[in-house]
Amino acid sequence: MRVGKAVGIGVIAAGVAGAAVLAKTVRDVQGAAAGDIDSFLALPADERTRRPVVAVLGASIVRGRASVDFVRMLRKQHLDLAFVNGGVNGRVAWEMLRDMSRVMACDPSYAIILVGTNDVQATLTPEWREATRRSKGLPEEPSAEWFGQCLRQAVEQLREAGTHVAVCSLPPLGQDLASPANDAVRDFNAIIRQVAEDTGAVYLPVHERMAQVIVSSGREQGPAYTGSWRPGLESLVEHYMLGRSYDNIAQSAGFLLSPDGVHLDTAGARIVANLAGEFLAE
Secondary structure, three states, X not given: OOHHHXXXXXXXXXXXXXXXXXXXXXXXXXXXXXXXXXXXXXXXXXXXXXXXXXXXXXXXXHHOOOOOOHHHHHHHHOXXXXXXXXXOOOOOHHHHHHOHHXXXXXXXXXXXXXXXXXXXXXXXXXXXXXXXXXXXXXXXXXXXXXXXXXHHHHHHHHHHOOOEEEEEOOOOOEEEOOOHHHHHHHHHHHHHHHHHHHHOOEEEOHHHHHHHHHHHOOOOEEEEOOOOOHHHHHHHHHHHHHOOOHHXXXXXXXXXXXXXXXXXXXXXXXHHHHHHHHHHHX
């Protein structure tokens, strides 16, 4: 066999293998969340009403497949409550609002909302705004103001039904707290705080607790969030294909609370779980 032909076959084989790895990783990360809405609603009625229900709503950080699962932590700590995981990968606040009928069907006594990271990312450049609008079929371009409107409507629906609601501030994007991305995160968090004040929801200072950990460790200047998809994809491949924990991935990448600058390792997930636990204990 000629060398050129052999090299060509090797490149093709490597491409096929890479595509297979990527496809399996995508399937794994899109797997059902433990205790998701569908599985809860499929339970017999008497089992659904046996314990007070806590609906935890948001995107991939809540789903716990690309991230250490803080909902699972809560489930182990509060055996007297039934936790429903309403996390959907890639979700923005408008999509959460559209899904509220399914959430309300769970008849939650409590709701914990951590949503907005994807909304922030979508507003960082004009190109991302338009790409997100088109890919998700949004009725308007993503913006901080529209995010606040959607979040407010979701909280109001829950509150009107008698649900005790807590809204979480958003974790940092990357570890450079002075970056433009984290300026945007803080703008969104100010909106989340205002929604909580206006609706009577409880504000959980996730961002503030995480920033405190980063600053006290002297690590607030990096690594920065760049908007690249590569760190997230590499984290997922290492986790699902190589069996590495998100904690080990975070350590290798120089992060304290995240494997990829967006999602959570155990330390990051524990901050959310502890704050949520304080809310549930009130």
